[in-house]
Amino acid sequence: MPELRFFIEGFEPVEHALTPTLRMKLRAVNASPEPVHAIWLRCQLQIEPARRRYTAAEADHLFPLFTAPDRWDQTLRPFLWQHVVTMISGFTGTTVSDVLLPCSLDLSLAATQYCQSLADGAVPIDAQFSGIVLIQAASGLEAVPIPWDLEARYAMPVAAWKAAIRTLYPGDPRPTAQRRGVGAPAAELCGREERAALRGAPAPSEAGSSRPITEAAA
Numbered sequence: 001m002p003e004l005r006f007f008i009e010g011f012e013p014v015e016h017a018l019t020p021t022l023r024m025k026l027r028a029v030n031a032s033p034e035p036v037h038a039i040w041l042r043c044q045l046q047i048e049p050a051r052r053r054y055t056a057a058e059a060d061h062l063f064p065l066f067t068a069p070d071r072w073d074q075t076l077r078p079f080l081w082q083h084v085v086t087m088i089s090g091f092t093g094t095t096v097s098d099v100l101l102p103c104s105l106d107l108s109l110a111a112t113q114y115c116q117s118l119a120d121g122a123v124p125i126d127a128q129f130s131g132i133v134l135i136q137a138a139s140g141l142e143a144v145p146i147p148w149d150l151e152a153r154y155a156m157p158v159a160a161w162k163a164a165i166r167t168l169y170p171g172d173p174r175p176t177a178q179r180r181g182v183g184a185p186a187a188e189l190c191g192r193e194e195r196a197a198l199r200g201a202p203a204p205s206e207a208g209s210s211r212p213i214t215e216a217a218a
Contacts (some may be wrong), residue, residue: 002133002144003031004039006123008129008154009096012163020103020164026086026152029094037134037141039088043099044128047111051124052155061117065110078126081111085131103164115161122155 004025006029014021026043030036050072054062059069064077088097104112116121129150 001032002034002036002135004133004146004150005029005031006127006150006152008127008152011069011101011154013160013161013167014100015167017167020105020168022101022103022160022164024101025096026088026099026100027094028088028091030091033092034135035090035092037136039087039133041086041129041131041146043084044080044130044144045084045088045101046128047081048078048124048126048153049114049115050076050078050123050177055119058118060195061112062094065113065117079110079114079118081125095109103161105165105169115158118158120158122157123161125154125156127152127154159187 005028006030009025009027011024013024028036028039049062049066054069066072082097082101085100086097088095103115106112107116118139128148129141129146129147129152130148133146134141134143136142
C-alpha cells in the first residue's frame with residue numbers, strides 16, 4: 001500500500017497567464033517502494049491568520065475582516081482560500097508537480113482582502129489533501145483513497161501573491177479598494193459612519209460595504 005506525504009516547496013507567479021495565477025510547487029513522497037501510476041489530488045487551501053504578526057497599519061486595513069486587535073483572540077480564525085484539483089503523473093519514490101492557483105481581485109472575498117492588506121512577510125497556508133492514488137497491483141490497477149488527514153503548511157511570501165496580481169495589473173489596487181470601502185483603514189470607516197449619521201443616511205457597515213467578509217474563493 002502507498003504511504004504518501006505531501007510538501008509545499010514554494011510559490012511563484014505564472015507569466016503570461018490569462019488571469020493572475022500562482023504556481024505552487026508540490027512534492028509528493030511515497031515511502032513504500034511500489035511505483036505510483038497516477039494521483040488524482042484534491043487540495044483545500046486555508047489561510048491561518050493567527051500564525052503571523054501584523055504591523056499597526058496592517059491591523060488597520062484588516063479591521064473589516066477581523067475587527068479591532070483586542071478581539072483577535074475570537075476573530076482571527078482560519079478561513080478558506082480555495083479548492084483545487086490536480087493530476088500527478090506516475091513516479092517512484094518522489095516527484096514535484098505544479099499546482100496552479102488563480103488569484104482573484106474580487107474584494108468581496110476574504111482571501112483577497114487579507115492578502116491585499118499585508119505589506120510584506122508571509123501568508124500562512126495550510127493545505128489539506130484527499131483524492132485517489134492508482135497503484136499497480138497483481139490483478140491490475142488498484143485505486144486507493146487518500147484520507148483528509150494528510151496536510152502541509154507553508155509560509156507563502158506576500159510578494160509572490162502581489163507579483164501574480166501585477167503580471168496583469170501593474171498598479172497597486174489597494175487605493176481602489178479603499179475608495180470602495182473594502183479594506184479601508186478603521187479610522188476612515190469610522191469617519192464615514194459619523195458623516196453618514198449626520199446626513200441621516202445608512203452607515204457603510206449598515207449598507208453592507210464594511211461587513212466582515214467570511215466567504216472565500218472557490
